[in-house]
Amino acid sequence: xxxxxxQSDLEAIALGGAFLGTGGGGDPYIGKLMARQAIAxxxxxxxxxxxxxxxxxxxxxxxxxxxxxxxxxxxxxxxEILKALAELETFLGKKAGALICVEAGGLxxxxxxxxxxxxxxxxxxxxxMGRAFPELQMVTFTMHGIASSxxxxxxxxxxxxxxxxxxxxxxERLARVVAVQMGGAALVAAFxxxxxxxxxxxxxxTMTTIRDIGNTILSERKASRHPGAALRAMTGGxxxxxxxxxxxxxxxxxxxxxxxxxLRGIDDxxxxxxLVHFQNEFxxxxxxxxxxxxxxxxxxxxxxxxxxxxxTTEQMRYGMTVEFSAIPAxxxxxxxxxxxxxxxxxxxxxxxxxxxxxxxxx
Amino acid sequence: xxxxxxQSDLEAIALGGAFLGTGGGGDPYIGKLMARQAIAxxxxxxxxxxxxxxxxxxxxxxxxxxxxxxxxxxxxxxxEILKALAELETFLGKKAGALICVEAGGLxxxxxxxxxxxxxxxxxxxxxMGRAFPELQMVTFTMHGIASSxxxxxxxxxxxxxxxxxxxxxxERLARVVAVQMGGAALVAAFxxxxxxxxxxxxxxTMTTIRDIGNTILSERKASRHPGAALRAMTGGxxxxxxxxxxxxxxxxxxxxxxxxxLRGIDDxxxxxxLVHFQNEFxxxxxxxxxxxxxxxxxxxxxxxxxxxxxTTEQMRYGMTVEFSAIPAxxxxxxxxxxxxxxxxxxxxxxxxxxxxxxxxx
Numbered sequence: 001x002x003x004x005x006x007q008s009d010l011e012a013i014a015l016g017g018a019f020l021g022t023g024g025g026g027d028p029y030i031g032k033l034m035a036r037q038a039i040a041x042x043x044x045x046x047x048x049x050x051x052x053x054x055x056x057x058x059x060x061x062x063x064x065x066x067x068x069x070x071x072x073x074x075x076x077x078x079x080e081i082l083k084a085l086a087e088l089e090t091f092l093g094k095k096a097g098a099l100i101c102v103e104a105g106g107l108x109x110x111x112x113x114x115x116x117x118x119x120x121x122x123x124x125x126x127x128x129m130g131r132a133f134p135e136l137q138m139v140t141f142t143m144h145g146i147a148s149s150x151x152x153x154x155x156x157x158x159x160x161x162x163x164x165x166x167x168x169x170x171x172e173r174l175a176r177v178v179a180v181q182m183g184g185a186a187l188v189a190a191f192x193x194x195x196x197x198x199x200x201x202x203x204x205x206t207m208t209t210i211r212d213i214g215n216t217i218l219s220e221r222k223a224s225r226h227p228g229a230a231l232r233a234m235t236g237g238x239x240x241x242x243x244x245x246x247x248x249x250x251x252x253x254x255x256x257x258x259x260x261x262x263l264r265g266i267d268d269x270x271x272x273x274x275l276v277h278f279q280n281e282f283x284x285x286x287x288x289x290x291x292x293x294x295x296x297x298x299x300x301x302x303x304x305x306x307x308x309x310x311x312t313t314e315q316m317r318y319g320m321t322v323e324f325s326a327i328p329a330x331x332x333x334x335x336x337x338x339x340x341x342x343x344x345x346x347x348x349x350x351x352x353x354x355x356x357x358x359x360x361x362x
Numbered sequence: 363x364x365x366x367x368x369q370s371d372l373e374a375i376a377l378g379g380a381f382l383g384t385g386g387g388g389d390p391y392i393g394k395l396m397a398r399q400a401i402a403x404x405x406x407x408x409x410x411x412x413x414x415x416x417x418x419x420x421x422x423x424x425x426x427x428x429x430x431x432x433x434x435x436x437x438x439x440x441x442e443i444l445k446a447l448a449e450l451e452t453f454l455g456k457k458a459g460a461l462i463c464v465e466a467g468g469l470x471x472x473x474x475x476x477x478x479x480x481x482x483x484x485x486x487x488x489x490x491m492g493r494a495f496p497e498l499q500m501v502t503f504t505m506h507g508i509a510s511s512x513x514x515x516x517x518x519x520x521x522x523x524x525x526x527x528x529x530x531x532x533x534e535r536l537a538r539v540v541a542v543q544m545g546g547a548a549l550v551a552a553f554x555x556x557x558x559x560x561x562x563x564x565x566x567x568t569m570t571t572i573r574d575i576g577n578t579i580l581s582e583r584k585a586s587r588h589p590g591a592a593l594r595a596m597t598g599g600x601x602x603x604x605x606x607x608x609x610x611x612x613x614x615x616x617x618x619x620x621x622x623x624x625l626r627g628i629d630d631x632x633x634x635x636x637l638v639h640f641q642n643e644f645x646x647x648x649x650x651x652x653x654x655x656x657x658x659x660x661x662x663x664x665x666x667x668x669x670x671x672x673x674t675t676e677q678m679r680y681g682m683t684v685e686f687s688a689i690p691a692x693x694x695x696x697x698x699x700x701x702x703x704x705x706x707x708x709x710x711x712x713x714x715x716x717x718x719x720x721x722x723x724x
Contacts, residue, residue: 087526091453159532161540162524164449170521177539178523 002052002122004044005113005211007036012214017109018310019213019231020206020327022299024257024281025105025132026064027312034078035110038117045116047125047207048098055196057097059124060085062115063108065136065153065175066185067257067280077156081115081187084154088189091150091162099123100198101207102139102191105132106312109210111187126202128191130330131299134256134280136175137168138342140332141191144201151175151190155182180255203330217308226308228323231301237327240285240294240358241269242305245320250313256280261316266305276300276324277349278313284349285324294326294356295344297333301325326356364414364484366406367475367573372397374576379471380672381575381593382568382689384661386619386643387467387494388426389674396440397472400479407478409487409569410460417558419459421486422447424477425470427498427515427537428547429619429642439518443477443549446516450551453512453524461485462560463569464501464553467494468674471572473549488564490553492692493661496618496642498537499530500704502694503553506563513537513552517544542617565692579670588670590685593663599689602647602656602720603631604667607682612675618642623678625686628667638662638686639711640675646711647686656688656718657711659695659704663687688718 005013013035014028039045053059062081089095099121101112109127116123128139136148148171154160161178165171171190179186193201213231220227232238243263250259258279265272273288282300285293294300302311305321316322332338334353344351367375375397376390401407415421424443451457461483463474471489478485490501498510510533516522523540527533533552541548555563575593582589594600605625612621620641627634635650644662647655656662664673667683678684694700696715706713 157532158528159536160526161536162526164522164524166520170519173543174521174523174540177543178536181535181539 002046002048005047006044007039009211010035010039010110010113012211012218013113014106014110014214015217015310016210016212016214017104018106018312019217019301019303020130020210020299021105021132021310021312022281022301023278023311023313024134025103025109026107028106028110028310031107031110034076035113035117038078038114042117042120045113046122048122049125050199050202050204053098053124053195053198055194057195058092058094059098059100059193059195059198060088060096060189061100061102061128061191062112062189063102064111064185065188066179067252067255076187078114078118080154080156081111081189082118083160084152084187084189085115085119087152087154087160087162088150088192092192096121100202101127103127103129103132104206104210106310108132109207123207124198124202125207126204127206128203130203130206132281133342136172136190139191140203141193141201142168142341143332143337144197146191146193146197146201148190150192151188153178153182153186153188155186176255184252184255221308226323228303228308228325232325235327237301237325238356238358240300240324240326240356241265241272241274242267242321242323243269243274245316245318245322248316248318257313259313263322266321279347280313282313283347284344292351292354293358295349295351295353296347297329297338297342298356299327299329301327328355364408364410367409368406369398369401371573372401372472372475374573374580375475376468376472376576377579377672378572378574378576379466380468380674381579381663381665382492382572382661383467383494383672383674384643384663385640385673385675386496387465387471388469390468390472390672393469393472396438397475397479400440400476404479404482407475408484410484411487412561412564412566415460415486415557415560417556419557420454420456421460421462421555421557421560422450422458422551423462423464423490423553424474424551425464426473426547427550428541429614429617438549440476440480442516442518443473443551444480445522446514446549446551447477447481449514449516449522449524450512450554454554458483462564463489465489465491465494466568466572468672470494471569485569486560486564487569488566489568490565492565492568494643495704498534498552501553502565503555503563504530504703505694505699506559508553508555508559508563510552512554513550515540515544515548515550517548538617546614546617583670588685590665590670590687594687597689599663599687600718600720602662602686602688602718603627603634603636604629604683604685605631605636607678607680607684610678610680619675621675625684628683641709642675644675645709646706654713654716655720657706657713657715658709659691659700660718661689661691663689690717
C-alpha cells in the first residue's frame with residue numbers, strides 16, 4: 001500500500017538504513033540532510049508497493065558509489081544524480097516511472113528520497129540487497145539476470161560516463177575506477193528495468209522495514225532502553241558480542257574503505273577478543289583465533305553500546321563500546337548464486353559460508 | 363587533392379608514422395596488418411584534403427589509447443573501433459562523413475585506414491599532433507577549443523563507455539583508467555567536430571608527409587643508404603646523436619609505458635653518454651649531466667643505426683645502436699598554449715622549453 005514520507009520520517013529512515021547498512025551504505029546524517037532539503041522544497045515522497053507498479057514502467061535504481069570515507073568529506077549537491085538519471089532516460093528514450101533503492105544504508109536509502117522528491121517520481125518499497133554490500137553487482141537484480149548497464153556515473157564537476165558492459169562485474173570494474181578518478185565517489189543511475197522484472201527481482205518491503213527499524217531505535221531510546229534487543233526480536237537476529245574497540249586498521253584503497261577492527265569483549269563477553277573485517281561494510285566477525293562467528297552475506301550490524309545508535313565503519317574509533325548483532329540475510333543470498341556473488345570466498349576469506357553463531361557468554 | 367591508398371602503400375605509411383611517432387603511437391607492424399586486411403576485404407581508402415570536406419560534415423578521429431607495451435600483446439580485432447564509432451554516431455544522431463587520424467604513429471596512423479576501408483569513409487589528410495603524444499588532450503583540437511567528448515571507449519570483450527566531460531583533461535583522466543581496466547588498451551572515437559572546425563584545428567597534410575617519409579625510408583634502404591640524412595633534409599631535422607643502448611628502465615604504470623634509456627655515444631659522439639626519457643613517446647633527450655639537447659614538443663625520432671628503420675620505445679634493447687634525430691614540432695606547439703599542453707613542465711621535467719641542439723661531435 002502506498003504511503004507518504006515527509007521530513008519527520010527521515011530521521012527513522014536514516015537510522016534504520018544505517019542499521020541494515022552493516023557499517024556501510026554511507027553516513028546517515030548526510031543522507032537525511034539531503035532528503036530533508038529536497039522534501040522541504042518539493043513536498044513529500046510517495047512510497048508504493050512493487051505490485052502497484054505497471055509491468056511496462058521503467059524503474060531505475062539511483063545511488064552513490066564509492067568509499068564512505070570519501071562521501072563524508074565530499075557531499076553530493078544532488079544535481080549529479082538527477083543528471084545521471086536524465087542522461088540514462090535520454091539514452092533509453094524513455095522516462096523513468098518509479099525509482100528503486102539499491103541497498104539499505106544511511107546514505108543510499110535516503111538519496112532515493114531526495115531524487116523522488118526532486119522528480120516527483122514514486123519510490124518503490126524494496127531494494128536490491130536487503131542490506132548494504134560494497135560492490136555494484138551484489139544485488140538480487142544480478143541473480144535475476146537484470147543488466148546493470150546502460151548505466152550513468154556522474155560527478156559534482158559535470159563529468160559523466162555512460163557504460164555499456166557485457167556483465168555486471170564489468171560494470172563494477174569500469175565504474176569503480178571512474179568513481180575513484182571522479183574524487184572517490186560518484187552518483188549513479190543503473191539497472192534500468194521494467195516493472196515486471198522489478199517485481200521478480202526486488203526484495204520487497206525493504207523501505208518499510210527500514211522505517212520500522214528506525215522508529216524502533218527512536219522509541220526504545222526515548223524509553224531509555226538500548227534498542228539492540230528489540231531490533232533482534234524484529235529481525236530474527238542474535239547478539240554476537242559486545243566489545244570495546246582496541247584497534248582500527250583502515251585504508252581507502254581501490255575505491256573502497258577496507259580494514260579490520262579488534263575488539264575486547266565486555267560484560268557477558270569479557271575475556272574474549274574479536275575481529276571484524278570490513279570493505280565498506282562489515283563482512284566477517286571472528287574470534288581472536290580466527291574462528292568465524294558471522295560472515296557475509298548475513299548481516300553484521302553495529303550499535304553503539306551506550307547510545308544505541310548505528311555505527312558505520314568510518315565512525316569506529318579506539319575506545320568505543322559496540323554491540324554487534326547478526327541478522328540472517330534474505331534467503332536468496334544463501335543460494336549458491338547468492339553466495340557466489342557475495343559470500344565469504346568472493347571477498348577472499350578462506351571460510352565456507354555457515355550460519356552465524358555468537359560469542360561465548362561467560 | 364584526393365588520392366587512393368592501396369595495400370602497397372601501407373608499408374610506407376606504417377614506417378613514416380612510426381618515425382614521426384617518436385617511439386610511440388604503437389607498433390607499425392600490427393597497424394599495417396590490420397589496415398592491409400581491411401583494404402584487402404573492402405578496397406582502397408580515399409585520402410582527401412581538408413578543404414574538400416564540407417563545413418557541416420561530421421569528422422571523427424579514431425584511435426587506440428593505452429600503453430604500447432600492452433598493444434603489442436593484445437591485438438585489437440577491429441570490431442571494437444567500429445563499435446566505438448557507431449555508438450558515437452548514435453549518440454550524436456548523425457553519421458560521420460570523414461575520419462581523422464589523431465596522431466602520427468605506427469599503429470595510430472594505420473588504424474584510421476582500417477576504419478576507413480571498413481566504413482567506406484574518406485580519411486582526411488591531416489592529424490591533431492604532427493607526431494605522437496602520450497595523452498589524449500595533447501592535440502591541436504584542444505588548442506582550438508574542440509571538446510574531446512562525447513567520446514566512446516570500447517574494448518575487445520564488448521564493453522564500452524560514453525564519456526561526457528567538462529574538459530579534455532578530464533576525458534584523459536577518466537578514459538585512461540577505463541582503458542587500464544579494459545586490459546591496458548582500448549579503442550576510441552572522440553573529438554567529433556564539423557568540417558569547418560576541422561579545417562581550422564587540423565595539422566594539414568600529415569598523412570601525405572607520413573607516406574612520403576615512409577617512401578624515403580624504403581627508397582634509401584633500397585639504395586643501401588641509411589635514411590637518416592634524407593629524412594632530416596625533408597623535415598628540417600638535425601642529427602642529435604648516435605649511440606648504443608647500455609640501459610633500459612621501463613615500467614607500465616598508470617596506463618603508460620614510462621622509462622629511461624641510457625646510451626653511450628658512438629662514431630662522432632664517442633665518449634659521451636646520453637639519456638632519453640619516455641612516456642609512450644620519447645620526450646626528453648639529455649646529456650649524462652642532465653643538460654637538455656631536445657625536449658617535447660619537438661620530435662625525438664629514433665632509427666636503428668644499422669637497419670635504418672624506426673625504433674619504438676618498447677623495441678629498445680640493450681646493445682642496439684640507435685640514431686636519434688630531432689625535428690621541430692609544428693609552430694602551434696611552440697606557443698604558450700602548446701607548451702602548456704605538451705611542453706617539458708607538463709611532464710614534470712624541470713626545464714624551460716628551448717629549441718633543440720645536438721650532441722657535441724668529436
